[in-house]
Amino acid sequence: AQSVAQPEDQVNVAEGNPLTVKCTYSVSGNPYLFWYVQYPNRGLQFLLKYITGDNLVKGSYGFEAEFNKSQTSFHLKKPSALVSDSALYFCAVRDFAPSGTYKYIFGTGTRLKVLA
Amino acid sequence: EAGVAQSPRYKIIEKRQSVAFWCNPISGHATLYWYQQILGQGPKLLIQFQNNGVVDDSQLPKDRFSAERLKGVDSTLKIQPAKLEDSAVYLCASSRGGETQYFGPGTRLLVL
Numbered sequence: 001a002q003s004v005a006q007p008e009d010q011v012n013v014a015e016g017n018p019l020t021v022k023c024t025y026s027v028s029g030n031p032y033l034f035w036y037v038q039y040p041n042r043g044l045q046f047l048l049k050y051i052t053g054d055n056l057v058k059g060s061y062g063f064e065a066e067f068n069k070s071q072t073s074f075h076l077k078k079p080s081a082l083v084s085d086s087a088l089y090f091c092a093v094r095d096f097a098p099s100g101t102y103k104y105i106f107g108t109g110t111r112l113k114v115l116a
Numbered sequence: 117e118a119g120v121a122q123s124p125r126y127k128i129i130e131k132r133q134s135v136a137f138w139c140n141p142i143s144g145h146a147t148l149y150w151y152q153q154i155l156g157q158g159p160k161l162l163i164q165f166q167n168n169g170v171v172d173d174s175q176l177p178k179d180r181f182s183a184e185r186l187k188g189v190d191s192t193l194k195i196q197p198a199k200l201e202d203s204a205v206y207l208c209a210s211s212r213g214g215e216t217q218y219f220g221p222g223t224r225l226l227v228l
Contacts, residue, residue: 034216034217036219041221041222042221042222043120043122043207043219043220043221043222044159044207044209044217044219045219046216090158090159101147101166101171101213102213103149103161103164103172104149104161104217106158106159106160107158108157108158109156109157109158
């Protein structure tokens with residue numbers, strides 16, 4: 001079965017500095033990987049996804065993620081962090097459901113705190 | 117394009133009571149998901165519908181949870197009777213088949 005791991009419960013970064021939120025995956029076959037962000041009292045918002053092609057994926061709000069097959073990683077990055085980026089970030093992988101359709105497996109989440 | 121709608125946003129009940137949550141997916145999205153998100157954890161899939169049929173309910177506690185998606189559009193998730201450990205945020209999401217999921221704002225349930 002597919003799985004993702006987010007090794008850091010929390011990441012702190014100063015405003016204006018680059019940020020990285022880590023995600024590693026375990027899949028059989030080609031991975032479909034996603035990043036979502038959750039602000040307080042809100043649902044999850046889609047940031048970006050990797051299906052195939054360029055290893056550097058660009059998404060919403062200036063975020064990007066780098067797919068690294070040899071390291072089985074899909075880290076989320078942003079060149080310059082904003083205080084408003086402070087939120088909970090989830091990595092997810094698409095897996096096959098027993099019925100033959102798809103389901104999504106989410107990581108445990110990483111809380112990003114950007115300090116002014 | 118309107119997003120995924122959920123109601124209510126908040127609900128407080130006592131244990132052993134029943135509660136129902138409603139979700140209206142994005143128009144044209146055949147796949148609908150219900151997730152349970154306990155504080156500090158990632159979302160856990162409870163049930164997945166493809167149109168009005170269930171395709172995965174392997175993690176749904178069927179002795180107390182039920183869900184339906186009549187007419188393949190909106191959906192209702194019910195808990196009866198509720199337990200303290202059911203306190204969580206219940207998220208609804210929809211997608212076109214296996215493509216990107218879009219989430220509603222969630223319903224925060226507190227069981228006392």
